[in-house]
Structures are given as C-alpha cells and as structure tokens.
Amino acid sequence: MFLLACVRPGASDGSAPVVDPAVRHHVSQGSVRVLVELRVTEAAQPEGGLSAPEVTRRRAAIAAAQSTVEQRLAGTRFTVHRRYETVPILAMEIGADALRALERMSDLVSRVHEDAEATPSPGPSR
C-alpha cells in the first residue's frame, strides 16, 4: 500500500498501451518474452541532462512504477526476467492473462514490445 501511494504514474493521455503485433501473435500460442515500457514522466530526459537530485527522483519513480506493475499483475501468469535501474522498462515473460492486465494499465504502461532477438552480423564468408 505504501508503494502504491508513492507511485506517481506518468501523465497518461488515456490511450491504451500499444502492443506489438508479434506479442499478440505469440501470446496466443502460450507465453511470450516482452519488454514493458512504463510511463514515468518524472524528469523524463536522458540522465546526462539532469541534476543529481533529479536523477535520484527519476530512478525512484522508475523503481516504484516497476513494483506497481508487478503488484497489479498478481494472479496472472508472468515472470520478471530483468528490472532496470535507469530506464523505465521491465523484461518479463507473460501469458495472455498478464497481457490483458497490462493493457488495462494505461496509466503505467505505454507499450509492450517483443523481446526481439538479434544475431551476430558477419556477412557471407568469401
């Protein structure tokens, strides 16, 4: 309860979180790895342009938003893979019920990205 009281969700424009089509496709087949982008408007700019107190406030707001999302997902199928200290993102594996819950969090969640894969970039060998 205390955490919830501390969280100042980002100024939501009321729009529902954007969900990448790939996430919707994969979740229909089971669970999917996602990166949840959170709405944290506290000092929302690169840290290099912020004062030390502003950085502290922003990081606290990020941590609070992450905790709130996890709490609101209670009872759904999800696992948190990674939390980040400096950027408002949560790496998770979610099921369809968790995705529906995230979509209802328009005050906290701006986008649900696929946790996309990259490969090394060597070209064709000669």
Place this chain on the structure above:
Amino acid sequence: MSRRRRVAMVVAFLVGATGANVVGSLPRPSATERRVEVDPNVRAAAHVGRRTRVLIELRLRAGRPMPEGMLSSEFAVGLQRGDITDAQREVRHRLRHHAHRVIRAYDTVPYLAVEIGPEGLAELEAAGLHVERVMEDEEYEPTLAESGPLVQAPTAWSYRWDGTGTVVAILDTGVAAGHPFLSGKVIEEACYSGGGLASLSVCPNGATTQTGPGAGAKCPVAGCDHGTHVAGIAAGDGTLAGQAFSGVAKGARIMAVQVFSRTSPNAVSAFTSDLAAALERVYLLRNQYTIGSINMSLGNSTRNTSFCDTNVLKPIIDNLRSAGIATVIASGNNGYVNGISSPGCISSAISVASTTKTDQVSSFSNVAPFLSLFAPGSSIRSSLPVTTFGSLSGTSMATPHVAGAFAVLRQARPLASVTQLLSAMQTTGLSIPDVLTTRPRIRVGQALASLGAARDVTDTDFNGDGLADVVIHDRQSGDWYVGLSTGSAFLADRWAARFGNRADQERALVADFTGDGRTDVAIHDFRTGNWYVGRAATGGFAVEAWATNFGNRGAEREAVLVGDFDGDGRADVVLHDRLTGDWFVGRSTGSGFAVSRWAASFGNRGEAFEETFAADFTGDGRTDVAIHDRQTGEWWIGRSTGTGFTKERWATSFGNRGRDAEDVFVADFNGDGRADVAIHDRETGAWYVGISTGTSLAISAWVLDFGNRGSREEALVGDFTGDGRADVAIHDRETGAWWVGVSTGSAFTVQAWATSLGDRGETERTYVADFTGDGRADVAIHDRETGAWYVGRSTGAGFVVEPWATRFGDRGEAIEREFVGSARR
C-alpha cells in the same frame, strides 16, 4: 518489359546487325558461344542497382589470344595487340550511353577494367560478339594491416592518440581474454544470457547474470568466435602478439560483455532484454572507466527505411549518449540499399555499414540515407580464439573500426560530446557513393585534425606529454637547453653540449624524427652534407649520425623543409635545389635518412621569386610541398605519393604583391584536415583564404580590415579556440594589445583578446603553441634581453597572462636560437 526480355531482344538485334561485318573473316559463333558469362557477384550487385568494378574478358576477331612468346613474329604480336585495342574500342563505344568508368585498359591481354551499373552490364551482355566474360574485379583480402591505414589509424597513433586510458565495451559473444592480441586488455566482464523461452544461458556460471572476472568469456557454441574477432579490430595490440598490425584503438582496454543465449544446439541469439541490461551495466560503470564507445556488431534482418525510435533500447542509448558514450551498431548484412536493421536504426546510435579495401560498398552491406558512417568490413583479419588469427566479413567487422575510432577521439578530446566526435568523423570522411545515398567512410587522422588534436611532427614536445615545450640552442657552445612545460611554467635544463657549434656551416632543425612522440633535434652540416640527430631521451639528447652527402651545396642554394612526407609518423627532411628544381627526400627510418629524388624541375626560379612550404594540402596524412611564385601569384603543389611529388597547379594570381606587402600563412582554416593558405595584406588589413579542395585553392576574402598598421603589428596563426580551425591573431608590439580573428570556417570574426602582452618591440619574440595541453593554442613572449618568458594562456575567448620563466635565453639572437611549436609559418 522485363529487364531479361529487353536484353534478349537487344542481343538478337545486335547479332543481326553486326554479325555480317565479321562473318566473312571469322567462323560464325554459335548462339551458345555468343552468350556472355557473368560472375554471380556482379549480377547480384547489378540486381540491387549498385555500380561495381568488373574485368571484361574480350572476344578477339582472330579467336583466342596466344601467349605473346608463342607468336611467330613481332608482326604477329602487333596484330594481336591491334585486335585487343579494337575490341576494347568496340566495347567502350557500346558503353558510351551508360554510366561507366574505365579503370584500366591492357595492351597485351584482352581485358578491360571498368566500373559499371546495371545498364552497363546489360549492354555488355548484349555485346556478345565482343565480350567473352564479365568477372568481378576481385579484391585480395585486407587485414587490419591494410584497413587500419585505410582509416588512418597509424596517423592517429603518430599523434600519440591510440585510445590509451579509454575502454571499449564489446557486447558480443564474449572475448578470449587470453589471446596474445588482447593480452591484459580485458579489465571488466559481465554476462547476460538465457532465462526464458527456448533460451539457455551460456554464462560461465549458468545463471542469467554474471559479473566479474571470467564472466565475459567466449561462449561455448558455434559462432562464438565472433566477439574475439571484433575486440581485436577495435583494440587489439600487435606488439603484444608479434604482429605487424593492430586494432584501431590499440591502447584501449576492453570491457567484455557476453549478451548471447543458446537458442538452438548450434546457434546463439541476443535478446533485447539482455542487451538493455548490458548497456545499463556499461552506463552504471561510466564513472569508474572512461568508456570510449560500445560496440554492438549484431542486429536482426528487419529493413528500417527511417529511424526506429520506438525501439525499446533508445532510452538507454540516449542515457549513454548524454554521458558522452557512443553506442556503435552494425547496419546489417542483407544488402539493403535503403534500409538498416534493428537496433542500428535507432537515431541516437551510430550506425556503421561496410566498405571494401577499394572503397566500394560491400555487396552484403545494408545502407540507408540516415546511415552514420562507413568503415572497412570485407575480409578483415583479426584475432580468433584461442590464439590464432583469421578473416571474417560483415558489418560486424566495420563496426569495431568505428568503435575504436571513437575511443581514439575520446582520448584526444575527453570533454567533447558524441555529436561533436561524430560530426568530426562525418565531415572529414571519404564520401562513398551508393545507390541512393553518399555517406562518409571514416578517416581518423583527419577527424583528429578537425578537432585540433593532430600533432605536427614539427611541434616541440620533448617529453611527449602533450604540452608544448621550448628549446634554446647556443650556436657557439653547442649547448641545448630544454624548457619543459608543466602547464604553468617552463622548467629549464641542459639536454646536450657541443652539439652544433659551427653556426656558419650548420643549420639546426627540430622535429620528431624517430616517431616516438618526443621531439628530437638535428644538425645539418651544409658543406659536407652530414646529418646528426639528437634523439630525445629522458632529460637529454643521444647524438647519432644519420646521413652523409645529403645536401652539401650550401644554405643559399638548397632549402630544407621538414614534414612527414611518407605519412609514417616520423619526420623526414626534404632538400630543394633552387637552381635545378630537384627535390631530394630523406625518409626517416628511425635511425637514419634514406635519400631519394622525389621530383625534378619543380621550382627553379630562386628565392627571390619563389617560396616553399610543407604541409598536408590533400589531407591524406602525408606532407606535401608547395611553391608560391610571389610575382605571378601562382601556387604549385607537389602532392606526395609517399615516394614522389606530383606537380599540380592549384591557383593563379593568389598573393602577387611581394614579400613586403603580404604575409603568407599555411594552416587548416576550415578544420577539414587539409592545409589551406591565407594571404594577409599588411597595408589594407585584408585577409584572403584559399581553402584546399584537395585539387585546388578556392579563394575568398575572409575579413577586410584586420591588421593594417604596418611593421608595429605582427600577424600569427594558431587554433586559439581549440575548435579544429586555425584562427589568426594581430599583435601590436608597441601597446601589447592582441586581437584574434576567430575562424568560422568561411570568415574571421575579430575579437579583442588581451592588453599589455608583449609591448617591447623588437626585443621580444612571439610564439604560438599549446603550452597547456588543452587543445587551444596559447602565445608566448620571450624577452631576449632578460630571458623572461610570459605565456598568454588561451581561455578560448582571451589570453590570461602568466610569467613562466626567468633568465632562460638571454644571450641574444646572434648566439642563441629558440625553437617553439610548429614551423608552419
């Protein structure tokens, strides 16, 4: 109509139209024989609309050519060569309506080397009667030994910038830290891997996160050699491994971050979430290390035709960039001509595409108009686990060239923003045209020059600490006294005795002849032609004999210039015979001068009419020479090829009012890495600048009334603001007032910078150099009567006057001569 059908019709038409001319003398080729064989790589390049270099094998009228030694007579050889010439002419005629460039025509073999586009290829295929095959003009494999010089890494090293003190973070498949090329370099490690669907951790401890020694080790799956190869290109040191080549930032250390997961038994992929964790790790360590750059030689196959700023990695890349850390990412290997893969498409990242050794776009490379930079990426030889070396191709290999370059630039300019460093590389890069866009290929030496961080081999820095020192040579005793700059004073000490004490037959020169970053001194006996070099060591000069019979025709007839004419980082000397116009260069080997003639009949009108300069007018890292005819105002450049001077006329009527009316300065006034020329009319105060285009001087007036008070004023040149562009200064020797004309790149903006700095007229001498090592040129006033030295420390907007030495050089001009800074003027 499809391209294939159109080509077929053209072939049919040509056979019908031209066949009759040759059928009488030749067996009629069958339809099969007339087909032109085209190399698949050439066709692939044409398919995406790229121009490519090809070798055309020609079909001769007399059939297959014979080796000339097997032909029966000279006459037969002549006939065959005539056939070859005819066939070449026919093909060139056929190509006349299509964009093409003939690179080489051969006399004795039926080949033509041409650069062509898709239409040109179609024409060649239609020219079946004249063309046998169209082959790729294949390149042999460049190693770092070749790609390093291509991006001017050795030039940067000769400026003493090699990334020392910085760290390059390699987010990849881990690094074999025990490889000799990387020995002792990996100083920070982490691993982010696995932990989800169909993804197994390859971290050494089996967990999803590991930090500390061993965490960034090479992963145990096929394809995991990649990170070691990439790390070597960015920061490998050949001296550690007994190799002649090194990575771009050979002095940098490495943060090895393993970010891949096993996604199938024999394959690895990196999840965005792990990349984000790795990037955040680097960011959180930014105060512990000077992170020069982050290398990400990875991506997916998406084709992004514009920035992809909804990518979830953008906020953290923004954080890194705001902290001065460049995230350098591969553009991808799908051959897109208008698209970059993700995450290289993020606008705050630095995207890198690949070129070949001959500066063509690599056939596999993704390119887009919003691409940041090109770098060599085709067949690059670098380190492979565990202790070997091998070649790999890809934008993966291009990317660490740029990551290394950022580390080098970061070392030189610790406070510059990523945008400033990127801009320096973009504005000085070699333009590489592709199908839809032209983007720059990095040239680190020129980028450093544009940031004001180039070191001239004629600068005076006797202990190699980056602060300009002064040296005083007593021509009677042969004593040498060096005043080492501490940043706030000159500490004077005797460095040599009885070295150059015959002033009437010797000249002294000062430059870094050994290429170790420390300035040496040289004595040239212009009667015997003997040369002696005093090699700078700690606290003294070690005298060595370097040449004999090199310049023994007297000081009047032979002019001596110093520069790095072969671009190897060591100062060379050139002797110009004003009577014959001969130029002899003594190339420094590090322990002697290897003398050869580089030009003849170039500047033989004598000192009264002509003056000579040495500077890098072409911006290729090699010093060129220039002859300025003060009567006609002509400028002739001797472009250094590394082994000779090619004579070119660059300007007419630029400075023809004589020595008394005009000053001439050579410096880089627009910060593009090429030396320019400024002419100052002392009567009117007008300044005209001839900006080097690389092939000529583009002349314009930069300011019209700056310094017109005659001999009481002196004009000097230096980069007083530290922005990479040379500025000009006017010093009133009666009042001690200083005005600086700050270069904007196309004009001088005049500002008052000091009062009462040097007001004793001829008693004092003025010098320009960076005595404080902050990248900004300062001024020094030396009172030859008292031996006092005052330095005007540049703040970027004025000079702060400080006393730096007393009784250092007080025996007058007849006995003592001081050497300070660059000898550009």
